[in-house]
Amino acid sequence: xxxxxxxxxxxxxxxxxxxxxxxxxxxxxxxxxxxxxxxxxxxxxxxxxxxxxxxxxxxxxxxxxxxxxxxxxxxxxxxxxxxxxxxxxxxxxxxxxxxxxxxxxxxxxxxxxxxxxxxxxxxxxxxxxxxxxxxxxxxxxxxxxxxxxxxxxxxxxxxxxxxxxxxxxxxxxxxxxxxxxxxxxxxxxxxxxxxxxxxxxxxxxxxxxxxxxxxxxxxxxxxxxxxxxxxxxxxxxxxx
Amino acid sequence: xxxxxxxxxxxxxxxxxxxxxxxxxxxxxxxxxxxxxxxxxxxxxxxxxxxxxxxxxxxxxxxxxxxxxxxxxxxxxxxxxxxxxxxxxxxxxxxxxxxxxxxxxxxxxxxxxxxxxxxxxxxxxxxxxxxxxxxxxxxxxxxxxxxxxxxxxxxxxxxxxxxxxxxxxxxxxxxxxxxxxxxxxxxxxxxxxxxxxxxxxxxxxxxxxxxxxxxxxxxxxxxxxxxxxxxxxxxxxxxx
Numbered sequence: 287x288x289x290x291x292x293x294x295x296x297x298x299x300x301x302x303x304x305x306x307x308x309x310x311x312x313x314x315x316x317x318x319x320x321x322x323x324x325x326x327x328x329x330x331x332x333x334x335x336x337x338x339x340x341x342x343x344x345x346x347x348x349x350x351x352x353x354x355x356x357x358x359x360x361x362x363x364x365x366x367x368x369x370x371x372x373x374x375x376x377x378x379x380x381x382x383x384x385x386x387x388x389x390x391x392x393x394x395x396x397x398x399x400x401x402x403x404x405x406x407x408x409x410x411x412x413x414x415x416x417x418x419x420x421x422x423x424x425x426x427x428x429x430x431x432x433x434x435x436x437x438x439x440x441x442x443x444x445x446x447x448x449x450x451x452x453x454x455x456x457x458x459x460x461x462x463x464x465x466x467x468x469x470x471x472x473x474x475x476x477x478x479x480x481x482x483x484x485x486x487x488x489x490x491x492x493x494x495x496x497x498x499x500x501x502x503x504x505x506x507x508x509x510x511x512x513x514x515x516x517x518x519x520x521x522x523x524x525x526x
Numbered sequence: 527x528x529x530x531x532x533x534x535x536x537x538x539x540x541x542x543x544x545x546x547x548x549x550x551x552x553x554x555x556x557x558x559x560x561x562x563x564x565x566x567x568x569x570x571x572x573x574x575x576x577x578x579x580x581x582x583x584x585x586x587x588x589x590x591x592x593x594x595x596x597x598x599x600x601x602x603x604x605x606x607x608x609x610x611x612x613x614x615x616x617x618x619x620x621x622x623x624x625x626x627x628x629x630x631x632x633x634x635x636x637x638x639x640x641x642x643x644x645x646x647x648x649x650x651x652x653x654x655x656x657x658x659x660x661x662x663x664x665x666x667x668x669x670x671x672x673x674x675x676x677x678x679x680x681x682x683x684x685x686x687x688x689x690x691x692x693x694x695x696x697x698x699x700x701x702x703x704x705x706x707x708x709x710x711x712x713x714x715x716x717x718x719x720x721x722x723x724x725x726x727x728x729x730x731x732x733x734x735x736x737x738x739x740x741x742x743x744x745x746x747x748x749x750x751x752x753x754x755x756x757x758x759x760x761x762x763x764x765x766x
Contacts, residue, residue, distance in 0.1 A: 296677055299539045437536055437677075439703040461727050463679040470714055471707055487701050 291425040292452055294445045294464040297432040298390070301397050310424045311401040312415065312448065315431035316408055316440040317488045318369055318497075319391055321504040322354070324410040325371035327523050328510035330380035334521040337385055338392040346385040352378070355387035359495040362387070370500050371410075386521075390431055395516055398429060406514035406521065409444055409504065414511040416451035418524065426452065428468070439471070439486040440504075443479070446472025447507075479505050531665040532692055534685045534704040537672040538630070541637050550664045551641040552655065552688065555671035556648055556680040557728045558609055558737075559631055561744040562594070564650040565611035567763050568750035570620035574761035577625055578632040586625040592618070595627035599735040602627070610740050611650075626761075630671055635756055638669060646754035646761065649684055649744065654751040656691035658764065666692065668708070679711070679726040680744075683719070686712025687747075719745050 291309075295301045314320055323334060337343050340355065340362060347353045347364050354373060355365035365387070367373035374384075398404050402424050407415050419426055428448055430441035446468035452458045453469070460466070475482035483489060483505060492498040503509075513524040531549075535541045554560055563574060577583050580595065580602060587593045587604050594613060595605035607613035609626070638644050642664050647655050659666055668688055670681035686708035692698045693709070700706065715722035723729060723745060732738040743749075753764040 296536065297540060300537060300675065300677065435540065437540065437704045437707065439707060442703075442707065461730060463682075463727050464677045466725055467677070467679060467682065467707065467711055470711055474710055474714065485706055487703050490701060 289459040290423065290457055292449060292458040292460040292465055293426070293462040294428040294430070294449065294468050296430050296437045296442060296464055297435050298394055298397060299435040301429065303397055303400050306398070306425070306427045307400045308402045308424060309427050310403045310405060310419055310422055311398040311427045311429050312405050312407040312419070313391070313394055313398070313429050313431060314407045314441045314444045315391065316444050316504055317492060318371060318500060318504060319388055319431065320406045321408040321410055321500070322369050322371040322374060323386070323406050323514050323521060324408045324510055324512060326374040326379055326384060327512035327514050328410070329374055329376040331374065331384055332381055333383045334514070335383060335385045336392050336395060336521060337387050338389055340387065343385055343387040351385045352382055353385045353387065359492070359497050370497065371503060372500055394429065394431055395519070401427070404516040405524065407444065407448060409447065409507050410509040411512060412447055412451070413508045415513055416448055418513050419452060420455050420457060426458070428465070433488055438488055440483060440488060442468050443472050443475050443482070447476070529699040530663065530697055532689060532698040532700040532705055533666070533702040534668040534670070534689065534708050536670050536677045536682060536704055537675050538634055538637060539675040541669060543637055543640050546638070546665075546667050547640045548642045548664060549667050550643045550645060550659055550662055551638040551667045551669050552645050552647040552659070553631070553634055553638070553669050553671060554647045554681045554684045555631065556684050556744055557732060558611060558740060558744060559628055559671065560646045561648040561650055561740070562609050562611040562614060563626070563646050563754050563761060564648045564750055564752060566614040566619055566624060567752035567754050568650070569614055569616040571614065571624055572621055573623045574754070575623060575625045576632050576635060576761060577627055578629050580627065583625055583627040591625045592622055593625045593627065599732070599737050610737065611743060612740055634669065634671055635759070641667070644756040645764065647684065647688060649687065649747050650749040651752060652687055652691070653748045655753055656688055658753050659692060660695050660697060666698070668705070673728055678728055680723060680728060682708050683712050683715050683722070686710075687716070
């Protein structure tokens with residue numbers, strides 16, 4: 287049997303849906319969306335409904351849902367809280383369905399809709415995610431969400447960490463330059479990830495808004511074994 | 527006086543023209559376009575007219591110009607030769623104007639048209655290029671041509687090599703994750719560039735077509751001091 291293909295995409299602007307039909311697509315947005323989603327499931331969330339527009343999020347709020355919504359780091363006035371992982375505490379969300387407003391994220395989920403599965407990855411669920419991917423027989427795309435379509439280092443490093451686990455299984459092969467780059471950058475950064483991440487642009491952006499308190503947490507490996515996946519447009523935990 | 531900004535763009539799909547008005551844009555397409563262009567000027571070419579379409583290239587041929595034109599590595603039947611740097615020998619091109627057919631390249635030149643200068647970079651003119659950039663006072667964008675809009679390692683490494691020279695001058699600053707990635711990948715690859723480049727996808731593509739004979743040459747540092755720049759849509763040597 288041939289090896290499974292492993293690819294990495296550094297930005298939504300570089301994603302080619304036609305190439306990835308039948309693959310597992312792993313969405314990575316370390317600072318902070320996918321870290322927040324993994325935290326929510328770790329703390330007992332039942333499901334998360336990703337919505338694109340503010341109007342849609344507001345409508346859900348009026349129906350009584352818990353709503354996490356912010357734009358450029360600022361919590362929207364009608365929302366219950368913003369998108370920091372620290373908002374998704376067990377007390378607030380256990381057993382609940384949360385509406386999560388994310389323009390970027392819903393666009394990515396739509397783009398990846400021809401995939402055989404769409405999972406959410408972060409450092410927080412690294413080992414569980416890699417082990418689950420290995421149990422599947424599909425090709426894999428590590429899809430970095432980036433920031434406003436730009437390449438970013440933190441998502442690339444997380445993709446590199448996942449790619450390392452997959453390549454170590456000897457079940458995957460890659461001829462993708464982005465995957466090689468992610469693996470090599472991860473090999474440099476992993477010795478001291480916190481120090482390395484000091485230079486990334488998103489660190490500065492979050493610091494400027496006083497939103498950088500969660501960065502150390504987002505770089506924590508294996509906080510949870512939950513693997514959020516999209517089923518019928520809604521995020522649920524893959525292994526119940 | 528503030529430091530000059532240094533940015534890197536990994537693909538035409540990621541280029542944001544509005545951000546780079548007044549910057550120097552360095553186009554990098556190591557395998558093989560910008561290496562071929564640097565070689566042409568090293569061997570005495572007077573100027574190079576970049577054209578997008580085959581019809582346009584053919585028209586120039588009918589007017590008596592030397593035409594370099596290929597698609598996916600195959601020389602077009604009416605052309606004098608293809609796009610390998612080895613085609614641009616002194617005997618053939620000294621003192622001449624060459625028409626160079628490149629769909630990707632002309633698109634990039636158009637995108638970068640709001641820049642204060644557009645230069646052509648490769649390993650072949652690394653030191654001369656970096657020294658010239660430093661004599662200017664502009665911000666700089668290292669624009670990797672990529673392959674079919676994808677990220678590629680060879681252009682990224684060359685961007686990293688240029689960025690290293692610029693950062694060593696202490697005149698530049700960067701908050702661009704792509705530049706940090708390029709610098710870090712270059713720091714890994716430069717110990718043995720030929721060995722590192724063995725894994726890049728374009729190496730395999732060129733080998734499959736028997737076009738990989740020029741790769742070692744394209745990785746040669748400082749073969750020439752020529753700096754091709756765009757003036758009125760035509761490539762000329764910057765320092766005559």
